[in-house]
Amino acid sequence: xxxxxxxxxxxxxxxxxxxxxxxxxxxxxxxxxxxxxxxxxxxxxxxxxxxxxxxxxxxxxxxxxxxxxxxxxxxxxxxxxxxxxxxxxxxxxxxxxxxxxxxxxxxxxxxxxxxxxxxxxxxxxxxxxxxxxxxxxxxxxxxxxxxxxxxxxxxxxxxxxxxxxxxxxxxxxxxxxxxxxxxxxx
Amino acid sequence: xxxxxxxxxxxxxxxxxxxxxxxxxxxxxxxxxxxxxxxxxxxxxxxxxxxxxxxxxxxxxxxxxxxxxxxxxxxxxxxxxxxxxxxxxxxxxxxxxxxxxxxxxxxxxxxxxxxxxxxxxxxxxxxxxxxxxxxxxxxxxxxxxxxxxxxxxxxxxxxxxxxxxxxxxxxxxxxxxxxxxxxxxxxxxxxxxxxxxxxxxxxxxxxxxxxxxxxxxxxxxxxxxxxxxxxxxxxxxxxxxxxxxxxxxxxxxxxxxxxxxxxxxxxxxxxxxxxxxxxx
Numbered sequence: 001x002x003x004x005x006x007x008x009x010x011x012x013x014x015x016x017x018x019x020x021x022x023x024x025x026x027x028x029x030x031x032x033x034x035x036x037x038x039x040x041x042x043x044x045x046x047x048x049x050x051x052x053x054x055x056x057x058x059x060x061x062x063x064x065x066x067x068x069x070x071x072x073x074x075x076x077x078x079x080x081x082x083x084x085x086x087x088x089x090x091x092x093x094x095x096x097x098x099x100x101x102x103x104x105x106x107x108x109x110x111x112x113x114x115x116x117x118x119x120x121x122x123x124x125x126x127x128x129x130x131x132x133x134x135x136x137x138x139x140x141x142x143x144x145x146x147x148x149x150x151x152x153x154x155x156x157x158x159x160x161x162x163x164x165x166x167x168x169x170x171x172x173x174x175x176x177x178x179x180x181x182x183x184x185x186x
Numbered sequence: 187x188x189x190x191x192x193x194x195x196x197x198x199x200x201x202x203x204x205x206x207x208x209x210x211x212x213x214x215x216x217x218x219x220x221x222x223x224x225x226x227x228x229x230x231x232x233x234x235x236x237x238x239x240x241x242x243x244x245x246x247x248x249x250x251x252x253x254x255x256x257x258x259x260x261x262x263x264x265x266x267x268x269x270x271x272x273x274x275x276x277x278x279x280x281x282x283x284x285x286x287x288x289x290x291x292x293x294x295x296x297x298x299x300x301x302x303x304x305x306x307x308x309x310x311x312x313x314x315x316x317x318x319x320x321x322x323x324x325x326x327x328x329x330x331x332x333x334x335x336x337x338x339x340x341x342x343x344x345x346x347x348x349x350x351x352x353x354x355x356x357x358x359x360x361x362x363x364x365x366x367x368x369x370x371x372x373x374x375x376x377x378x379x380x381x382x383x384x385x386x387x388x389x390x391x392x393x394x395x396x397x398x399x400x401x402x403x404x405x406x407x408x409x410x411x412x413x414x415x416x417x418x419x420x421x422x423x424x425x426x427x428x429x430x431x432x433x434x435x436x437x438x439x440x441x442x443x444x445x446x447x448x449x450x451x452x453x454x455x456x457x458x459x460x461x462x463x464x465x466x
Contacts (some may be wrong), residue, residue, distance in 0.1 A: 049447060061346035063253060063295070064293070065250050066292075068249070074253065074291055075250040077253050079253075079254070079334060080334045082367060091239060095286070103365070103426070104426075109232050112209070125369030125456065125457045128249075128252045128254075147294055147307065173365065173427070176229065176423065176426075176428030178428075180227060180230075181421040184421065
Protein backbone atom coordinates (compact mmCIF):
# COMPACT_ATOMS: atom_id res chain seq x y z
CA UNK A 1 0.00 0.00 0.00
CA UNK A 2 1.11 3.55 -0.69
CA UNK A 3 1.01 5.88 2.31
CA UNK A 4 1.95 9.51 2.78
CA UNK A 5 2.78 10.10 6.41
CA UNK A 6 3.72 13.07 8.55
CA UNK A 7 6.15 12.78 11.43
CA UNK A 8 6.49 12.46 14.40
CA UNK A 9 6.02 8.73 14.35
CA UNK A 10 3.62 8.15 17.21
CA UNK A 11 2.89 4.68 18.51
CA UNK A 12 -0.57 4.76 16.92
CA UNK A 13 0.81 5.80 13.53
CA UNK A 14 3.60 3.22 13.70
CA UNK A 15 1.11 0.43 14.31
CA UNK A 16 -0.76 1.24 11.07
CA UNK A 17 2.34 0.59 8.93
CA UNK A 18 2.85 -2.86 7.46
CA UNK A 19 5.89 -4.56 5.93
CA UNK A 20 5.86 -3.89 2.18
CA UNK A 21 4.08 -0.51 2.40
CA UNK A 22 5.52 2.19 0.17
CA UNK A 23 5.77 5.19 2.44
CA UNK A 24 6.42 8.84 1.60
CA UNK A 25 7.68 10.49 4.75
CA UNK A 26 7.45 14.19 5.58
CA UNK A 27 8.86 15.87 8.68
CA UNK A 28 11.92 16.08 10.91
CA UNK A 29 14.34 13.19 11.18
CA UNK A 30 17.79 12.82 12.74
CA UNK A 31 20.93 11.38 11.15
CA UNK A 32 23.26 9.09 13.01
CA UNK A 33 25.44 6.09 12.26
CA UNK A 34 28.18 4.05 13.94
CA UNK A 35 30.19 6.57 15.95
CA UNK A 36 27.16 8.78 16.75
CA UNK A 37 25.18 5.83 18.10
CA UNK A 38 28.10 4.69 20.21
CA UNK A 39 28.38 8.16 21.72
CA UNK A 40 24.63 8.50 22.32
CA UNK A 41 24.44 5.14 24.07
CA UNK A 42 27.47 6.01 26.20
CA UNK A 43 25.74 9.28 27.14
CA UNK A 44 22.58 7.41 28.15
CA UNK A 45 24.62 4.89 30.17
CA UNK A 46 26.19 7.69 32.19
CA UNK A 47 22.79 9.30 32.80
CA UNK A 48 23.22 12.18 30.36
CA UNK A 49 20.62 13.53 27.97
CA UNK A 50 20.70 12.98 24.21
CA UNK A 51 21.36 15.94 21.88
CA UNK A 52 17.72 15.70 20.71
CA UNK A 53 14.40 14.60 22.18
CA UNK A 54 14.13 10.91 21.27
CA UNK A 55 10.38 10.68 21.93
CA UNK A 56 8.73 9.39 18.70
CA UNK A 57 11.89 10.29 16.78
CA UNK A 58 12.99 8.73 13.50
CA UNK A 59 16.69 8.16 12.92
CA UNK A 60 18.20 7.93 9.45
CA UNK A 61 21.36 5.81 9.29
CA UNK A 62 23.32 8.00 6.90
CA UNK A 63 26.65 9.75 6.53
CA UNK A 64 26.09 12.23 3.68
CA UNK A 65 28.70 13.68 1.37
CA UNK A 66 29.51 17.36 2.06
CA UNK A 67 27.06 19.87 0.58
CA UNK A 68 28.33 21.78 -2.42
CA UNK A 69 28.07 25.59 -2.08
CA UNK A 70 24.42 26.58 -2.25
CA UNK A 71 23.15 23.05 -1.65
CA UNK A 72 21.35 21.73 1.45
CA UNK A 73 23.24 18.45 1.59
CA UNK A 74 25.32 16.15 -0.61
CA UNK A 75 24.38 12.60 -1.58
CA UNK A 76 22.52 10.96 1.27
CA UNK A 77 21.56 7.31 0.91
CA UNK A 78 21.27 4.79 3.74
CA UNK A 79 24.13 2.86 5.32
CA UNK A 80 23.93 -0.78 6.45
CA UNK A 81 21.66 -0.85 9.51
CA UNK A 82 23.09 -4.03 11.04
CA UNK A 83 26.00 -2.06 12.47
CA UNK A 84 23.54 -0.12 14.62
CA UNK A 85 21.91 -3.30 15.97
CA UNK A 86 23.98 -3.08 19.14
CA UNK A 87 22.47 0.33 19.89
CA UNK A 88 18.96 0.23 18.38
CA UNK A 89 17.16 -1.45 21.33
CA UNK A 90 18.61 1.16 23.73
CA UNK A 91 17.47 3.96 21.42
CA UNK A 92 13.97 2.50 21.24
CA UNK A 93 13.88 2.11 25.04
CA UNK A 94 14.15 5.91 25.39
CA UNK A 95 11.41 6.60 22.84
CA UNK A 96 12.97 6.56 19.37
CA UNK A 97 10.64 4.68 17.08
CA UNK A 98 11.55 4.95 13.39
CA UNK A 99 14.76 3.71 11.80
CA UNK A 100 15.72 4.31 8.17
CA UNK A 101 18.48 2.21 6.64
CA UNK A 102 19.10 -0.87 4.55
CA UNK A 103 19.95 -4.49 5.21
CA UNK A 104 19.13 -7.18 7.74
CA UNK A 105 18.48 -6.67 11.48
CA UNK A 106 19.17 -9.02 14.38
CA UNK A 107 16.30 -10.82 16.16
CA UNK A 108 16.88 -8.72 19.32
CA UNK A 109 16.20 -5.55 17.32
CA UNK A 110 12.97 -7.04 15.97
CA UNK A 111 11.96 -8.03 19.52
CA UNK A 112 12.58 -4.46 20.69
CA UNK A 113 10.52 -3.18 17.75
CA UNK A 114 7.61 -5.35 18.84
CA UNK A 115 7.96 -4.16 22.43
CA UNK A 116 8.18 -0.43 21.62
CA UNK A 117 6.19 -0.37 18.34
CA UNK A 118 9.24 0.44 16.27
CA UNK A 119 9.29 0.59 12.47
CA UNK A 120 12.24 -0.18 10.22
CA UNK A 121 12.06 1.67 6.90
CA UNK A 122 14.27 0.92 3.92
CA UNK A 123 15.65 3.62 1.64
CA UNK A 124 17.28 2.50 -1.58
CA UNK A 125 20.92 1.78 -0.88
CA UNK A 126 23.19 3.42 -3.43
CA UNK A 127 20.60 6.00 -4.45
CA UNK A 128 22.13 8.90 -2.53
CA UNK A 129 21.70 11.46 -5.31
CA UNK A 130 17.99 10.66 -5.63
CA UNK A 131 17.31 10.65 -1.88
CA UNK A 132 19.07 13.99 -1.36
CA UNK A 133 16.32 15.58 -3.49
CA UNK A 134 13.74 15.18 -0.72
CA UNK A 135 15.96 16.69 2.00
CA UNK A 136 14.87 20.31 2.30
CA UNK A 137 17.01 21.41 5.24
CA UNK A 138 19.91 20.08 7.25
CA UNK A 139 21.18 21.41 10.57
CA UNK A 140 24.20 20.15 12.48
CA UNK A 141 23.12 19.53 16.06
CA UNK A 142 25.97 17.61 17.74
CA UNK A 143 29.24 15.68 17.43
CA UNK A 144 30.69 17.92 14.73
CA UNK A 145 34.09 16.30 15.26
CA UNK A 146 32.72 13.08 13.74
CA UNK A 147 32.59 14.67 10.27
CA UNK A 148 30.23 12.68 8.04
CA UNK A 149 29.04 10.87 11.17
CA UNK A 150 27.94 14.04 13.00
CA UNK A 151 24.34 14.31 14.23
CA UNK A 152 22.09 16.33 11.94
CA UNK A 153 18.44 17.31 11.98
CA UNK A 154 16.90 17.02 8.53
CA UNK A 155 13.56 18.16 7.20
CA UNK A 156 12.40 15.75 4.52
CA UNK A 157 9.46 15.97 2.13
CA UNK A 158 7.88 12.88 0.62
CA UNK A 159 10.96 10.78 1.27
CA UNK A 160 10.39 7.51 -0.65
CA UNK A 161 10.71 4.52 1.70
CA UNK A 162 9.55 0.96 2.07
CA UNK A 163 8.55 -0.63 5.37
CA UNK A 164 10.98 -3.53 5.73
CA UNK A 165 10.05 -4.64 9.27
CA UNK A 166 6.83 -3.50 10.92
CA UNK A 167 5.93 -3.22 14.59
CA UNK A 168 4.52 -6.76 14.55
CA UNK A 169 7.86 -8.13 13.33
CA UNK A 170 6.77 -8.91 9.75
CA UNK A 171 9.81 -8.76 7.48
CA UNK A 172 9.70 -7.79 3.79
CA UNK A 173 13.08 -9.44 3.17
CA UNK A 174 11.51 -12.78 4.06
CA UNK A 175 8.06 -12.15 2.57
CA UNK A 176 9.29 -10.59 -0.71
CA UNK A 177 11.84 -13.27 -1.40
CA UNK A 178 9.58 -16.20 -0.62
CA UNK A 179 6.78 -14.71 -2.76
CA UNK A 180 9.19 -14.31 -5.64
CA UNK A 181 10.50 -17.87 -5.29
CA UNK A 182 6.99 -19.31 -5.05
CA UNK A 183 5.91 -17.45 -8.18
CA UNK A 184 9.10 -18.47 -10.01
CA UNK A 185 8.35 -22.14 -9.30
CA UNK A 186 4.80 -21.93 -10.62
CA UNK B 187 63.31 5.91 -20.83
CA UNK B 188 60.40 8.32 -20.42
CA UNK B 189 60.07 10.75 -17.55
CA UNK B 190 56.71 11.28 -15.86
CA UNK B 191 56.35 13.92 -13.16
CA UNK B 192 54.52 13.13 -9.93
CA UNK B 193 52.57 16.39 -10.33
CA UNK B 194 50.82 14.85 -13.35
CA UNK B 195 50.06 11.73 -11.31
CA UNK B 196 48.52 13.84 -8.52
CA UNK B 197 46.35 15.75 -11.01
CA UNK B 198 45.24 12.53 -12.68
CA UNK B 199 44.34 10.79 -9.41
CA UNK B 200 42.38 13.87 -8.29
CA UNK B 201 40.40 13.89 -11.52
CA UNK B 202 39.77 10.13 -11.49
CA UNK B 203 38.54 10.18 -7.86
CA UNK B 204 35.94 12.80 -8.74
CA UNK B 205 34.85 11.32 -12.08
CA UNK B 206 34.59 7.77 -10.74
CA UNK B 207 32.31 8.93 -7.93
CA UNK B 208 30.04 11.07 -10.12
CA UNK B 209 29.64 8.98 -13.25
CA UNK B 210 28.87 5.28 -13.29
CA UNK B 211 30.72 3.32 -16.02
CA UNK B 212 28.69 2.48 -19.14
CA UNK B 213 29.05 -1.28 -18.67
CA UNK B 214 27.37 -1.07 -15.25
CA UNK B 215 24.58 1.21 -16.54
CA UNK B 216 23.89 -1.17 -19.44
CA UNK B 217 23.81 -4.19 -17.14
CA UNK B 218 21.31 -2.49 -14.81
CA UNK B 219 19.08 -1.51 -17.74
CA UNK B 220 19.21 -5.02 -19.15
CA UNK B 221 18.11 -6.46 -15.83
CA UNK B 222 15.31 -3.91 -15.58
CA UNK B 223 13.92 -5.23 -18.88
CA UNK B 224 13.82 -8.78 -17.51
CA UNK B 225 12.23 -8.12 -14.10
CA UNK B 226 8.53 -8.87 -13.66
CA UNK B 227 7.85 -7.87 -10.05
CA UNK B 228 6.46 -4.37 -9.54
CA UNK B 229 8.61 -3.54 -6.54
CA UNK B 230 11.75 -4.93 -8.19
CA UNK B 231 11.03 -2.86 -11.31
CA UNK B 232 10.40 0.28 -9.25
CA UNK B 233 13.68 -0.17 -7.37
CA UNK B 234 15.66 -0.58 -10.59
CA UNK B 235 13.91 2.48 -12.06
CA UNK B 236 14.96 4.51 -9.02
CA UNK B 237 18.51 3.20 -9.33
CA UNK B 238 18.56 4.34 -12.97
CA UNK B 239 17.08 7.74 -12.03
CA UNK B 240 19.73 8.04 -9.34
CA UNK B 241 22.71 7.68 -11.66
CA UNK B 242 21.01 9.98 -14.17
CA UNK B 243 20.73 12.68 -11.49
CA UNK B 244 24.38 12.13 -10.54
CA UNK B 245 25.41 12.54 -14.20
CA UNK B 246 23.29 15.62 -14.78
CA UNK B 247 24.05 17.44 -11.53
CA UNK B 248 27.59 16.25 -10.90
CA UNK B 249 26.85 14.84 -7.47
CA UNK B 250 28.15 11.55 -6.07
CA UNK B 251 26.11 8.51 -7.15
CA UNK B 252 26.33 7.18 -3.60
CA UNK B 253 27.22 8.92 -0.33
CA UNK B 254 29.74 6.16 0.42
CA UNK B 255 32.41 7.51 -1.87
CA UNK B 256 34.58 4.74 -0.56
CA UNK B 257 38.18 4.08 0.19
CA UNK B 258 40.20 5.17 -2.82
CA UNK B 259 41.66 2.00 -4.32
CA UNK B 260 44.33 3.11 -6.78
CA UNK B 261 45.73 0.57 -9.22
CA UNK B 262 48.92 1.45 -11.06
CA UNK B 263 50.47 -0.36 -13.98
CA UNK B 264 53.86 1.25 -14.32
CA UNK B 265 55.84 0.69 -17.49
CA UNK B 266 59.35 -0.50 -16.64
CA UNK B 267 60.82 2.14 -18.96
CA UNK B 268 59.24 5.00 -17.03
CA UNK B 269 61.31 7.17 -14.72
CA UNK B 270 59.15 8.92 -12.13
CA UNK B 271 60.47 12.36 -11.21
CA UNK B 272 59.34 15.20 -8.95
CA UNK B 273 59.04 13.46 -5.61
CA UNK B 274 57.56 10.51 -3.71
CA UNK B 275 55.14 8.53 -5.92
CA UNK B 276 52.95 7.29 -3.07
CA UNK B 277 52.73 10.77 -1.54
CA UNK B 278 51.71 12.07 -4.99
CA UNK B 279 48.84 9.55 -5.06
CA UNK B 280 47.71 10.38 -1.53
CA UNK B 281 47.77 14.08 -2.44
CA UNK B 282 45.60 13.34 -5.49
CA UNK B 283 43.08 11.56 -3.26
CA UNK B 284 43.22 14.37 -0.69
CA UNK B 285 42.46 16.96 -3.38
CA UNK B 286 39.88 14.86 -5.19
CA UNK B 287 37.87 14.14 -2.04
CA UNK B 288 38.11 17.74 -0.84
CA UNK B 289 37.56 19.61 -4.12
CA UNK B 290 34.96 17.11 -5.33
CA UNK B 291 32.85 17.33 -2.14
CA UNK B 292 33.25 13.60 -1.60
CA UNK B 293 32.83 11.94 1.79
CA UNK B 294 35.87 11.38 3.93
CA UNK B 295 35.38 7.83 5.13
CA UNK B 296 38.82 6.72 6.33
CA UNK B 297 39.87 6.28 9.97
CA UNK B 298 43.55 6.42 10.90
CA UNK B 299 43.55 3.28 13.03
CA UNK B 300 41.36 0.19 12.60
CA UNK B 301 40.81 -0.29 16.34
CA UNK B 302 41.27 3.16 17.84
CA UNK B 303 39.45 4.85 14.89
CA UNK B 304 39.58 8.66 14.30
CA UNK B 305 38.76 10.09 10.87
CA UNK B 306 41.81 11.24 8.89
CA UNK B 307 39.68 14.08 7.49
CA UNK B 308 40.84 13.84 3.88
CA UNK B 309 40.10 10.22 2.90
CA UNK B 310 43.80 9.33 2.84
CA UNK B 311 45.61 7.07 2.75
CA UNK B 312 44.71 5.56 -0.61
CA UNK B 313 44.95 1.80 -0.97
CA UNK B 314 47.70 1.48 -3.60
CA UNK B 315 48.29 -1.54 -5.82
CA UNK B 316 51.29 -1.54 -8.15
CA UNK B 317 52.17 -3.79 -11.07
CA UNK B 318 55.32 -3.29 -13.12
CA UNK B 319 54.66 -3.99 -16.79
CA UNK B 320 56.60 -3.60 -20.06
CA UNK B 321 56.45 -0.22 -21.79
CA UNK B 322 56.74 3.45 -20.96
CA UNK B 323 53.25 4.38 -19.82
CA UNK B 324 51.52 4.54 -16.47
CA UNK B 325 47.97 3.25 -16.38
CA UNK B 326 46.02 4.53 -13.39
CA UNK B 327 42.66 3.13 -12.31
CA UNK B 328 40.75 4.57 -9.37
CA UNK B 329 38.05 2.30 -7.96
CA UNK B 330 36.32 3.88 -4.95
CA UNK B 331 35.19 0.98 -2.75
CA UNK B 332 32.20 1.26 -0.43
CA UNK B 333 32.18 -0.83 2.72
CA UNK B 334 28.54 -1.92 2.88
CA UNK B 335 29.55 -4.44 0.27
CA UNK B 336 33.21 -4.82 1.30
CA UNK B 337 32.00 -6.08 4.69
CA UNK B 338 30.11 -8.94 3.02
CA UNK B 339 33.22 -10.30 1.28
CA UNK B 340 34.87 -13.59 2.28
CA UNK B 341 37.95 -15.74 1.79
CA UNK B 342 38.44 -19.48 2.27
CA UNK B 343 41.47 -21.73 2.02
CA UNK B 344 40.06 -24.87 0.37
CA UNK B 345 41.67 -28.28 0.24
CA UNK B 346 42.17 -29.24 -3.43
CA UNK B 347 39.73 -32.14 -2.86
CA UNK B 348 36.92 -29.59 -2.47
CA UNK B 349 37.21 -29.10 -6.23
CA UNK B 350 35.06 -26.95 -8.44
CA UNK B 351 31.95 -27.81 -6.43
CA UNK B 352 33.54 -26.33 -3.30
CA UNK B 353 34.09 -23.04 -5.08
CA UNK B 354 30.58 -22.96 -6.55
CA UNK B 355 29.04 -23.60 -3.12
CA UNK B 356 31.23 -20.94 -1.52
CA UNK B 357 30.16 -18.30 -4.06
CA UNK B 358 26.47 -19.02 -3.45
CA UNK B 359 26.97 -19.18 0.32
CA UNK B 360 28.73 -15.80 0.33
CA UNK B 361 26.03 -14.12 -1.75
CA UNK B 362 23.35 -15.73 0.43
CA UNK B 363 25.06 -14.42 3.59
CA UNK B 364 25.38 -10.97 2.03
CA UNK B 365 21.61 -10.91 1.35
CA UNK B 366 20.21 -7.37 1.31
CA UNK B 367 23.23 -5.77 3.03
CA UNK B 368 25.52 -4.90 0.08
CA UNK B 369 22.79 -2.99 -1.83
CA UNK B 370 21.87 -5.60 -4.42
CA UNK B 371 21.90 -5.94 -7.37
CA UNK B 372 25.55 -6.62 -6.64
CA UNK B 373 28.70 -7.32 -8.61
CA UNK B 374 30.73 -10.34 -7.53
CA UNK B 375 34.50 -10.52 -7.88
CA UNK B 376 36.04 -13.97 -7.48
CA UNK B 377 39.76 -14.68 -7.07
CA UNK B 378 40.93 -18.27 -7.19
CA UNK B 379 44.51 -19.49 -6.64
CA UNK B 380 47.77 -17.84 -5.71
CA UNK B 381 48.35 -17.39 -1.99
CA UNK B 382 46.00 -16.17 0.78
CA UNK B 383 46.70 -12.52 -0.03
CA UNK B 384 46.88 -12.88 -3.82
CA UNK B 385 43.46 -14.54 -3.96
CA UNK B 386 41.96 -11.48 -2.25
CA UNK B 387 43.80 -9.16 -4.63
CA UNK B 388 42.50 -11.13 -7.63
CA UNK B 389 38.95 -10.79 -6.32
CA UNK B 390 39.38 -7.02 -6.05
CA UNK B 391 40.91 -6.83 -9.53
CA UNK B 392 37.98 -8.87 -10.87
CA UNK B 393 35.70 -6.00 -9.77
CA UNK B 394 37.71 -3.55 -11.91
CA UNK B 395 36.94 -5.55 -15.06
CA UNK B 396 33.86 -4.42 -17.02
CA UNK B 397 30.83 -6.45 -15.91
CA UNK B 398 30.10 -7.48 -19.51
CA UNK B 399 33.62 -8.84 -20.06
CA UNK B 400 34.47 -12.54 -20.03
CA UNK B 401 37.45 -14.40 -18.62
CA UNK B 402 39.66 -15.27 -21.65
CA UNK B 403 39.77 -18.93 -20.55
CA UNK B 404 36.52 -20.57 -21.81
CA UNK B 405 36.39 -22.79 -18.70
CA UNK B 406 36.18 -19.75 -16.42
CA UNK B 407 34.03 -17.77 -18.85
CA UNK B 408 31.46 -20.58 -18.61
CA UNK B 409 31.79 -20.68 -14.86
CA UNK B 410 31.16 -16.91 -14.70
CA UNK B 411 27.98 -17.34 -16.69
CA UNK B 412 26.80 -20.38 -14.73
CA UNK B 413 27.37 -18.77 -11.34
CA UNK B 414 25.69 -15.49 -12.33
CA UNK B 415 22.64 -17.49 -13.40
CA UNK B 416 22.62 -19.49 -10.15
CA UNK B 417 22.97 -16.32 -8.05
CA UNK B 418 20.02 -14.81 -9.86
CA UNK B 419 17.91 -17.84 -8.98
CA UNK B 420 18.41 -17.19 -5.25
CA UNK B 421 15.54 -14.67 -5.39
CA UNK B 422 17.23 -12.01 -3.20
CA UNK B 423 16.44 -9.40 -5.86
CA UNK B 424 16.97 -5.64 -6.03
CA UNK B 425 17.62 -4.36 -2.48
CA UNK B 426 16.74 -7.80 -1.14
CA UNK B 427 12.98 -7.39 -1.58
CA UNK B 428 12.74 -10.39 -3.93
CA UNK B 429 13.27 -10.64 -7.68
CA UNK B 430 15.34 -11.91 -10.55
CA UNK B 431 18.17 -9.43 -10.27
CA UNK B 432 20.46 -10.27 -7.38
CA UNK B 433 23.70 -9.67 -9.31
CA UNK B 434 24.43 -7.81 -12.53
CA UNK B 435 27.85 -9.33 -13.07
CA UNK B 436 30.35 -11.90 -11.86
CA UNK B 437 34.01 -11.86 -12.84
CA UNK B 438 36.61 -14.50 -12.04
CA UNK B 439 40.37 -14.01 -11.99
CA UNK B 440 42.81 -16.84 -11.34
CA UNK B 441 46.48 -17.60 -10.65
CA UNK B 442 48.46 -20.83 -10.35
CA UNK B 443 48.62 -22.11 -6.78
CA UNK B 444 50.38 -24.63 -4.48
CA UNK B 445 49.83 -28.42 -4.76
CA UNK B 446 48.31 -28.36 -1.27
CA UNK B 447 45.80 -25.58 -1.70
CA UNK B 448 42.98 -23.82 -3.54
CA UNK B 449 42.46 -20.34 -2.06
CA UNK B 450 39.23 -18.62 -3.04
CA UNK B 451 38.28 -15.04 -2.23
CA UNK B 452 35.02 -13.30 -3.00
CA UNK B 453 34.85 -9.53 -3.06
CA UNK B 454 31.32 -8.19 -3.14
CA UNK B 455 30.41 -4.86 -4.67
CA UNK B 456 27.12 -3.00 -4.98
CA UNK B 457 25.28 -1.74 -8.08
CA UNK B 458 27.47 1.37 -7.77
CA UNK B 459 30.56 -0.47 -9.03
CA UNK B 460 32.85 2.41 -9.87
CA UNK B 461 36.12 2.48 -11.74
CA UNK B 462 37.78 5.05 -13.96
CA UNK B 463 41.04 4.65 -15.84
CA UNK B 464 43.52 6.95 -17.52
CA UNK B 465 46.77 6.13 -19.29
CA UNK B 466 49.68 8.57 -18.99
